[in-house]
Amino acid sequence: MNNLFFFMFVYVDLILSTAQAIVKLPNNVTIPGVFMFGDSIVDTGNNNNLTTLVKSNFLPYGRDFMGGLPTGRFGNGKVPSDLIVEDLGIKELLPAYLDPCLQAEDLPTGVNFASGGAGFDPLTSKLMLVIPLSEQLQLLKEYIEKLKKYVGEERASSIISNSLFVVAAGSDDIVNTYYHTPARFWKYDIYAYTDLMLTEASAFVQKLYTLGARRIGVISVPPIGCIPAQRTLGGGPERKCVERYNEAAELFNKKLSAELDCLNSHQFHATVAVFMDVYGPFLDIIHNPKKYGFEVINRGCCGTGIIEVAAFCNQCSPNTCKNATNYVFWDSYHPSERAYRIITHQVLHKSIQAFFHSQNK
Numbered sequence: 241m242n243n244l245f246f247f248m249f250v251y252v253d254l255i256l257s258t259a260q261a262i263v264k265l266p267n268n269v270t271i272p273g274v275f276m277f278g279d280s281i282v283d284t285g286n287n288n289n290l291t292t293l294v295k296s297n298f299l300p301y302g303r304d305f306m307g308g309l310p311t312g313r314f315g316n317g318k319v320p321s322d323l324i325v326e327d328l329g330i331k332e333l334l335p336a337y338l339d340p341c342l343q344a345e346d347l348p349t350g351v352n353f354a355s356g357g358a359g360f361d362p363l364t365s366k367l368m369l370v371i372p373l374s375e376q377l378q379l380l381k382e383y384i385e386k387l388k389k390y391v392g393e394e395r396a397s398s399i400i401s402n403s404l405f406v407v408a409a410g411s412d413d414i415v416n417t418y419y420h421t422p423a424r425f426w427k428y429d430i431y432a433y434t435d436l437m438l439t440e441a442s443a444f445v446q447k448l449y450t451l452g453a454r455r456i457g458v459i460s461v462p463p464i465g466c467i468p469a470q471r472t473l474g475g476g477p478e479r480k481c482v483e484r485y486n487e488a489a490e491l492f493n494k495k496l497s498a499e500l501d502c503l504n505s506h507q508f509h510a511t512v513a514v515f516m517d518v519y520g521p522f523l524d525i526i527h528n529p530k531k532y533g534f535e536v537i538n539r540g541c542c543g544t545g546i547i548e549v550a551a552f553c554n555q556c557s558p559n560t561c562k563n564a565t566n567y568v569f570w571d572s573y574h575p576s577e578r579a580y581r582i583i584t585h586q587v588l589h590k591s592i593q594a595f596f597h598s599q600n601k
């Protein structure tokens with residue numbers, strides 16, 4: 241009797257915990273779906289059918305994903321897109337819109353348009369041969385037509401206006417395009433270049449608004465000077481964080497945050513666009529790894545951990561670590577699932593409230 245009661249209790253608890261949102265929303269608010277845009281931090285497989293080096297649909301990517309399944313996610317397990325829908329209690333994973341196995345019933349709860357290697361600067365996506373933000377928007381338009389056919393006009397527009405739209409880009413613009421392309425580096429100083437990024441980011445948010453989005457999160461650029469590849473390339477013999485990359489990220493983030501405030505006050509007349517700061521939480525992990533149970537912060541798990549990424553992180557990479565749990569980084573660019581989980585949870589929890597603080601109109 242006691243045992244049966246205990247069993248039922250555990251069982252019910254398990255069912256509830258898979259269906260329940262971890263992030264609390266105000267009482268009468270629901271978020272039916274999530275739509276992601278941007279780069280490899282949030283891509284869940286849209287690059288799989290592209291001819292580009294920015295791919296990850298091979299092991300050891302996905303080593304800790306559903307028993308070891310490489311899907312085109314740039315990590316060992318789930319990425320922030322998945323963790324956001326999981327935290328909101330919507331579903332377990334956010335499918336790539338270009339996944340050939342995508343089902344009609346996946347549409348109403350959200351899909352992912354992000355493409356590893358993309359940037360706010362159109363040149364970034366062009367150099368990497370990936371899907372630029374402009375085309376990610378075209379895919380959204382195509383999606384909306386499909387959604388209307390599937391659930392009807394009225395429900396489709398309610399899904400769009402209540403869902404969360406999230407953009408994560410800018411890292412590739414600064415570390416790859418700006419500092420490594422003469423066409424950008426010699427033509428712009430970092431102030432002018434972050435202005436170029438900002439103009440594009442702002443236009444993107446406004447286009448999402450025009451298409452019906454009313455809850456738009458823009459993820460800040462992380463402290464990119466501290467990612468293992470940049471430590472290797474620009475951090476000197478001690479592989480320190482590259483300060484000028486971190487400063488560029490902070491410069492852009494400051495402008496972005498101010499621009500979103502401006503759009504909310506003068507254009508949208510409501511809190512539509514929310515700045516989601518990952519820079520602070522990420523740097524805190526790098527400065528205080530022990531606090532979060534991490535041991536390795538300056539190299540990734542894959543290969544030597546100091547340079548391998550995407551096509552160069554593969555089954556032949558020597559010395560790949562056995563267990564990424566204590567690593568902040570999975571490869572030389574991308575955080576491990578556990579680091580993503582900590583950051584996503586913190587950032588979502590904080591920024592979700594902002595949408596509902598002052599939903600005036």
Ligand SMILES: *[C@@H]1O[C@H](CO)[C@@H](O)[C@H](O)[C@H]1NC(C)=O
Nearest residue numbers: 266267268269270402596599
């Ligand atoms: C939630 O309820 C409050 C109080 O009844 C109301 O003012 C607000 O508009 C509602 N919010 C939404 C999103 O329906």
Ligand SMILES: *[C@@H]1O[C@H](CO)[C@@H](O)[C@H](O)[C@H]1NC(C)=O
Nearest residue numbers: 287288289290291292295340
């Ligand atoms: C993309 O898909 C098409 C059709 O399924 C296939 O023929 C082609 O080889 C794929 N390309 C890549 C780069 O995977």
Ligand SMILES: *[C@@H]1O[C@H](CO)[C@@H](O)[C@H](O)[C@H]1NC(C)=O
Nearest residue numbers: 303304533562563564565566
């Ligand atoms: C990795 O280590 C953690 C903590 O020590 C452990 O819980 C987990 O099961 C390990 N994972 C694998 C795949 O061995």
